[in-house]
Amino acid sequence: MKKKLLLLSLASLTAGAALAEYPDKPVTIVVPFAAGGPTDKVARDLAESLRKPLGATIVIENVGGAGGTLGATKVAKAAPDGYTVLLHHIGMATSPALYRNLQYKTLDDFEYLGMVNEVPMTLIGKPGLPANSYPELVKWLEANKGKINLANAGLGAASHLCGLLFQSALKIDMTTVPYKGTGPAMTDLMGGQVDLMCDQTTNTTSQIEGGKVKAYAVTTTKRLTTPALAKLPTLDEMGMKGFNVSIWHGVYAPKNTPKAVLDKISTALRTAIRDPEFIKRQEALGAVVVTDGRVNGAEHKKFVEAEINKWGPVIKAAGQYAD
Ligand code: ASP
Numbered sequence: 001m002k003k004k005l006l007l008l009s010l011a012s013l014t015a016g017a018a019l020a021e022y023p024d025k026p027v028t029i030v031v032p033f034a035a036g037g038p039t040d041k042v043a044r045d046l047a048e049s050l051r052k053p054l055g056a057t058i059v060i061e062n063v064g065g066a067g068g069t070l071g072a073t074k075v076a077k078a079a080p081d082g083y084t085v086l087l088h089h090i091g092m093a094t095s096p097a098l099y100r101n102l103q104y105k106t107l108d109d110f111e112y113l114g115m116v117n118e119v120p121m122t123l124i125g126k127p128g129l130p131a132n133s134y135p136e137l138v139k140w141l142e143a144n145k146g147k148i149n150l151a152n153a154g155l156g157a158a159s160h161l162c163g164l165l166f167q168s169a170l171k172i173d174m175t176t177v178p179y180k181g182t183g184p185a186m187t188d189l190m191g192g193q194v195d196l197m198c199d200q201t202t203n204t205t206s207q208i209e210g211g212k213v214k215a216y217a218v219t220t221t222k223r224l225t226t227p228a229l230a231k232l233p234t235l236d237e238m239g240m241k242g243f244n245v246s247i248w249h250g251v252y253a254p255k256n257t258p259k260a261v262l263d264k265i266s267t268a269l270r271t272a273i274r275d276p277e278f279i280k281r282q283e284a285l286g287a288v289v290v291t292d293g294r295v296n297g298a299e300h301k302k303f304v305e306a307e308i309n310k311w312g313p314v315i316k317a318a319g320q321y322a323d
Contacts, residue, residue, distance in 0.1 A: 032071025034181030064180030067156025093307035162198035201286030
């Protein structure tokens with residue numbers, strides 16, 4: 001009898017240990033934009049290098065719409081078990097100022113797991129646009145006021161922020177056309193259905209290289225070194241003094257995910273972003289992998305808080321918000 005009891009408790013102990021073993025099923029990374037866009041590309045690249053250190057199959061789920069806030073809401077409300085995480089960009093910091101009814105609290109409803117990379121943006125135009133340089137583009141914009149369409153991925157997206165700053169610096173209003181991500185927006189831009197877009201180099205480099213779109217400028221204060229982008233002037237050089245938009249990405253889990261699980265994910269994440277293959281893939285697209293303290297959750301959170309404080313007043317000054 002005693003032996004039987006001992007065997008039974010041993011069996012339940014083993015079952016408990018197996019249950020507690022994380023991860024024992026696929027981990028979903030929610031990308032809050034459509035497939036084929038820049039955030040999706042970063043996530044798919046990251047998944048390649050994260051699979052092994054995490055010891056799990058990784059599934060990418062695209063939840064596009066409302067500038068990334070739908071995907072972020074989904075993760076904020078997901079079970080805090082480490083099987084649903086979010087890869088998001090600067091939109092984590094811009095959406096609190098843009099959405100009056102955001103369904104989550106950016107700083108309270110997530111566990112911060114670490115940052116991944118920083119990506120510059122490029123100002124690009126449809127192939128048929130007559131302007132062949134930034135000064136020619138400005139002339140064309142002046143001459144076509146009221147008729148210009150600017151694609152973006154919705155309020156709170158990086159493309160929205162860049163377009164907003166660009167329009168207010170030039171004092172030219174454009175009609176914005178929102179998409180679920182700049183992947184589908186790029187298709188329309190290449191097809192000439194929209195005129196302009198500002199998007200991450202992770203989405204634009206190969207289209208610029210292939211001559212599928214026109215490229216006018218970069219949004220960082222330093223010129224880029226990626227061969228296809230090196231000849232582009234910065235907007236700062238072109239007279240928009242101080243124009244500096246660099247898009248960072250980070251990884252988040254729902255609040256109250258167990259610490260052991262968070263530690264496992266962030267350790268695997270740090271290993272993944274040090275993978276020379278990941279670094280090479282990112283650099284080829286103009287992105288720089290984060291190597292400083294922001295690879296840790298606490299520094300990542302501090303940085304996002306600083307970004308909320310940086311962009312909030314800029315966005316409010318531009319008078320933009322949504323319900
Ligand atoms: N990152 C893009 C943006 O913010 C959207 C996307 O990834 O599709 O505009």
